[in-house]
Amino acid sequence: MSFTLAIVGRPNVGKSTLFNRLVGKRLALVDDQPGVTRDLREGAARLADLRFTVIDTAGLEEVTDDSLQGRMRRLTERAVDMADICLFMIDARVGITPSDLVFADILRKRSAHVILAANKAEGAAADAGVIEAYSLGLGEPIRMSAEHGEGLNDLYLHLMPLADQFAERAVEDAPETDVTLDEEEGDMEADVPVPTAKKPLQVAVVGRPNAGKSTLINQILGEDRLLTGPEAGITRDAISLRTDWGGVPMRIFDTAGMRKKAKVQEKLEKLSVGDGLRAVKFAEVVVVLLDAAIPFEQQDLRIADLAEREGRAVVLAVNKWDIEEDRQGKLKELRESFERLLPQLRGAPLITVSAKTGRGLDRLQAAIMRAYEVWNRRVTTAQLNRWLAGMVEAHPPPAPQGKRIKLRYMTQAKTRPPGFVVMCSHPDKVPESYSRYLVNGLRVDFDMPGTPIRLWMRGQNDANPYKGRKKAPPSKLRKHTEGRRRD
Numbered sequence: 001m002s003f004t005l006a007i008v009g010r011p012n013v014g015k016s017t018l019f020n021r022l023v024g025k026r027l028a029l030v031d032d033q034p035g036v037t038r039d040l041r042e043g044a045a046r047l048a049d050l051r052f053t054v055i056d057t058a059g060l061e062e063v064t065d066d067s068l069q070g071r072m073r074r075l076t077e078r079a080v081d082m083a084d085i086c087l088f089m090i091d092a093r094v095g096i097t098p099s100d101l102v103f104a105d106i107l108r109k110r111s112a113h114v115i116l117a118a119n120k121a122e123g124a125a126a127d128a129g130v131i132e133a134y135s136l137g138l139g140e141p142i143r144m145s146a147e148h149g150e151g152l153n154d155l156y157l158h159l160m161p162l163a164d165q166f167a168e169r170a171v172e173d174a175p176e177t178d179v180t181l182d183e184e185e186g187d188m189e190a191d192v193p194v195p196t197a198k199k200p201l202q203v204a205v206v207g208r209p210n211a212g213k214s215t216l217i218n219q220i221l222g223e224d225r226l227l228t229g230p231e232a233g234i235t236r237d238a239i240s241l242r243t244d245w246g247g248v249p250m251r252i253f254d255t256a257g258m259r260k261k262a263k264v265q266e267k268l269e270k271l272s273v274g275d276g277l278r279a280v281k282f283a284e285v286v287v288v289l290l291d292a293a294i295p296f297e298q299q300d301l302r303i304a305d306l307a308e309r310e311g312r313a314v315v316l317a318v319n320k321w322d323i324e325e326d327r328q329g330k331l332k333e334l335r336e337s338f339e340r341l342l343p344q345l346r347g348a349p350l351i352t353v354s355a356k357t358g359r360g361l362d363r364l365q366a367a368i369m370r371a372y373e374v375w376n377r378r379v380t381t382a383q384l385n386r387w388l389a390g391m392v393e394a395h396p397p398p399a400p401q402g403k404r405i406k407l408r409y410m411t412q413a414k415t416r417p418p419g420f421v422v423m424c425s426h427p428d429k430v431p432e433s434y435s436r437y438l439v440n441g442l443r444v445d446f447d448m449p450g451t452p453i454r455l456w457m458r459g460q461n462d463a464n465p466y467k468g469r470k471k472a473p474p475s476k477l478r479k480h481t482e483g484r485r486r487d
Helices: 015-023 068-082 098-110 125-137 152-173 213-221 267-282 297-310 327-341 361-375 381-394 434-443 474-486
Strands: 004-009 041-047 050-056 085-091 114-119 201-207 239-245 247-252 286-289 313-319 349-353 407-414 419-424 453-461
Touching: 004 015, 004 068, 004 098, 015 041, 015 050, 015 085, 041 152, 050 098, 050 152, 068 098, 085 098, 085 125, 085 152, 114 125, 114 152, 114 239, 125 201, 125 349, 152 239, 201 213, 201 267, 247 349, 267 349, 286 297, 286 361, 313 361, 327 349, 349 361, 381 407, 381 434, 434 453
Parallel strands: 004 050, 004 085, 085 114, 201 247, 201 286, 286 313, 313 349, 419 453
Antiparallel strands: 041 050, 239 247, 407 419
């Protein structure tokens, strides 16, 4: 990416709509309600032949205290300092407001390159607002409509010369490298895919509102990148952030807190929860964050079960451990509750952390890598069949309705999560309890704790060549027998 573009402006001027159009996906939540965006969201943007990073920011408001809006403003100002170019958006239908004048003055002081855009400028109703935009002293405004894709050609013409400048600077600043590659080392194949910068390990952090998800991710990143605070439900979008945690490239998704479905009434919260569910589907490892004060609430169990049903590796992390007094007693209680309430995740790691102080993060990182390794585990067919023979000998399958079930052989069909196929007679007669017996045995004997395991029973045709053929009518059989007798 040659440069970074931050989209800034008052709430509800259309910043997220333009962000979605530039990245070509509906990544940011869009609603008529002002102040939907709260965190900084980055995306890979494309405009004709230009490739750059675009940042969607929270709407700037005239507050300087420690309120939620004040913290949002500080985060947006940080984005202005990070970006190479700022695109200052105003609402052409509303015209210039006193807030626009204040923020224009801030941008003149903090950003070297500011482009002014008058959004919602379709139709004659916006003419007065576009003309009024000249009074900001930021040059000629681009007349655009982010919703309808108008004005993007003018934006391209403004960005082109600046992109050339940043490209030249990048070439001058690039360090000289002389790297010798060991060809033999590159040919080695590992059983578990190693995360790289191009394909980082995808980790989603999910949980109920106010469990401390954003605080935990800020602690992992080592900077206040996400908006946090005592208020529940601050995070609305599923924000993805790249980092190098313990030498492992990762993309970490911060998701909105998920409440019970009956309590989710507002359209905006429904969009936020839907965004979080999509993050779970894209993730490889899901960290379910619990509050140490009220762990294993009904909603926590639903979230963990959702991750298991989606086939993701699961790690349970108990946050706010720094304020817990009886830690040994609480930990014992947590483990007992976990085994009783989430038997489908038996053996999954249960880690205690403090997002506020950073305690326990090294154990959390090790648990994530362990869960990822188990999720990718492959067992050879020879090992599986030796194991299956032992399991059948120790506990033979039942014979429902007098039909004996033969388990012939077993193989692993897939990984991520591990999936196994057992070829047998009467697969529809194998009871659920016997399948659970085999799954639990796989977990213990092949060291696959916690990861979802899929087991399918498949039928197999017998050696009888006449099986499945239609029977001849009795009249034909009679004629055939009579003919043989006459001969």
